[in-house]
Amino acid sequence: MTTADPVRRWVTARLQIVSARARILLWLLIVMTVALASVAVATRSVLLRDADHRINGLLVQETNEFANFVEQGFDPENGRKFTDPSPLLLVFLARQYPDPDEELIGLVQAPGRGFAVKQQSRDQRVPYPLVNDRDAMAEILHSGDSMGTLHRTEGEIRWAKVPIEGAEGQLPAAFVVAIHPAAEQAKATGVFHMLLGISGVALLMTTGIGWVVAGRILRPVRLVRTTAAQLTEQDLTQRIPVQGRDDIAALAQTFNGMLDRLERAFAAQREFVDDAGHELRTPITIVRGHLELMGDDPLEREQTVRIVMEELDRMSRIVEDLLLLAKAERPDFVSPEPVQLGELTADVFVKARALGERDWHLDQAVDAEVLLDPQRITQAMVQLAQNAVQHTVPGQRIGIGSRDGDGTIELFVADSGPGVQPKDSEVIFERFRRGTSRRGSRATGAGLGLAIVKAIAEGHGGRVELRPTDGGGATFVLVLQKEATS
Template sequence: MTTAEPLRRWITERIRTVSARARILLWLLIVMAVALAAVAVATRSVLLRDADQRINGLLVQETNEFANFVQEGFDPDTGQRFTDPNPLLVVFLKRQYPDPDEELIGLVHDPVKNRPAKKVQGRDHGMRHPLVEDDPALKQVFDAQADSGVLRRPEGEVRWAKVPIEAGNGHPPAAFVVAVHPAGEREKATDVFHMLLAISGVALLMTTGIGWVVAGRILRPVRLVRTTAAQLTEQDLTQRIPVKGRDDIAALAETFNAMLDRLERAFAAQREFVDDAGHELRTPITIIRGHLELMGDDPAERDQTVRIVMEELDRMSRIVEDLLLLAKAERPDFVTPEPVQIGELTADVFVKARALGERRWQLAEAVDAEVGLDPQRITQAMVQLAQNAVQHTVPGQRIGIGSRDEGDRIELYVADSGPGVQPQDAQVIFERFRRGTARRGARATGAGLGLAIVKAIAEGHGGRVELRPTDGGGATFVLVLQKETTQ
């Protein structure tokens, strides 16, 4: 483990302990700070770029004006064109009004001192370190081969451009120089940048207060959800969150309330299931205990007691096995589909069901189709339905088993000619430990798990089990499965 790993872990733990309200505010401030800083930097860059463009335009404008004056100007004293650079520079500079950060300079070469000896400046410049007072810098500009450039002096940067004046008629060479000091423009851009930073700081302070209040209002329903969840217990699931509006928070509250509804129903079903299971298991235990306590020394009585005890133990074992099967129905591997010929499966179920009791068994119909399903589970469900039909009929009554093709689905059914199912029982008979309020036959002695198992098997295949009336009287239980014919 690197030395940075403990620090990173510590930071992560600290972040997790910060409230959601503080994290929202922190992220808001970070985003705003980055955005405001980006705006300030971009504004400064734009101002500096505009200043550079203005300086370049100013240099070009002044040099073009002087070049035009050289070509078209006249000496006011003689009325002729200029032949001497001295009066040319003097006349031109007197007519100019330089900007505060601009210098207009005329330079005439001094052949004795080998430097620009004559300098002609226009209006008062008012600068702290003007170029016109810096003789070495002026000589560097005058001697430069280029027509423009940048002087980087300790006193500040100077950007310049010049128009050379060709010597003639014995006159020394001269030049017109435009010098601009960009420090002022850059200071303005920097001042705007600092002002924007100050405004951004004030905006962040205001955002902190406003964001804290807004985050609190946004998270208020979440805190209400947390409070409601903290008040929930297994015995009290009646708490609900009031829903206001139609925004995402209201949707969250509705979803949470719906989850509570499902939890309440699930806990109620669980309690009912535990109560019913306890009741069903308590009965055989009571019977076994009573017979064992009353068992005497008579061998016949002992044999009878052992037989009763074994029957009750077998019944308990079947209940436990059915409960385990229903619990397994929640697992994804409850069914293992494979290609199955429905006609052959129907015939196999018919053969097995005939051994359940002396009834008038009929193989009503068998569809010729291949479907992907779990043959063992489907056989188990069909045999359970057949057993249910036997319990609610008497010898000689008809029980039909069959399968049919209904387009996009396959139906496998068991139809009996018994007394049928009462309307008030049609919805409850598929629930665990529920047999309905009225018995269909005289020999219904199960624990009430058979039809629940059939329902779990059907739903495990993505289908359902339906109760329909039988023509002529009776009940028909149908497994409705989606057709997924294998290739």
């Protein structure tokens, strides 16, 4: 026995003797602590994010104003465009009123002595201004970025600059906007600390109130526990005696009601198991009977195997179709890519011709590049062609094509069959629904084909429409948004 075993037993024993009242209070405090801390952290994050947005907006605003001044400003000395960056910067800076945490600086490279600084004559209102830090200004002036963050021991600076393009041979210059975010960050931190203080007070109040409330809630539980101990796990017929009309009586009545529901639930469960066993026993008996009665006649065995395989194939198709419809709810159901619509239409036509002996026609094909999932669209068009084959007889016309619509692309399959009755046009796209006009159809589907077509069309942000065919028949149209990719 190691020395850790007594410690482990001691800890386990102490945890076991912790009352439910203390555990409830402990969990309440943990939940409230996490919630209050999350609120404080989230509030600080929101405030810091808003500060960042404001700073970015100010940087963009100031640089845009200077860029506009460069394009449209005139030198008040001669009324002409500025040719020298120094007067340009001085005139612009003299007209600006920066925020308390903002600096507007003009930097002009000077031959042989670094660079000259142009700034406003107004007093600086930041503790450690950038204008006093020549190393930092040099880093900004020679930086290849137009915006960035400068980390200094004196404090962080967010900056943006606009390079000034002068005549050939002229020394480089730039207009710099520098913002000190320390004040905004301090405000966010102050709010964060204030929320932590309020949370601490709330937790202290919760501790006292929770201790009292937990005791009052658990008092009737302790009284009922003794009586409930007389119940056995196998016998749910016993009930707790109800005395009086206080909370203990109400708790006992509630507990007795729960036992009543449990007893009924167990009875219902037993009944369900019996019914399910009986219902499942019947098809198993039928299948076993047919297999036992199957003789050695090769023709009989072949017919039995064929029937079984047909049923298995049909169930497999239903499962695959249902899985496909379930995937239609996922965001990756379709994977659009640039596709030549004319080539896709021709490929669908070639594949559809193998579905049956019909008078197939490639009516038209749009020569355009669009964004769609070629596999899903081919699947939908082949399904529509299969549907047309099922509603026509050999020799009847089926047309396949694509065409331009009003801001859309339409892919269609038109047959010359009996068409669709008006009462069926609203339901044929629903799962497990078929039209009533089946005209000698030999189809044995489960009514999922058109539902799959509808799901594919909607997955592309489009729709499927049913239109009449000239001369009789039905035309199914996939209407997709035209998104040419050049």
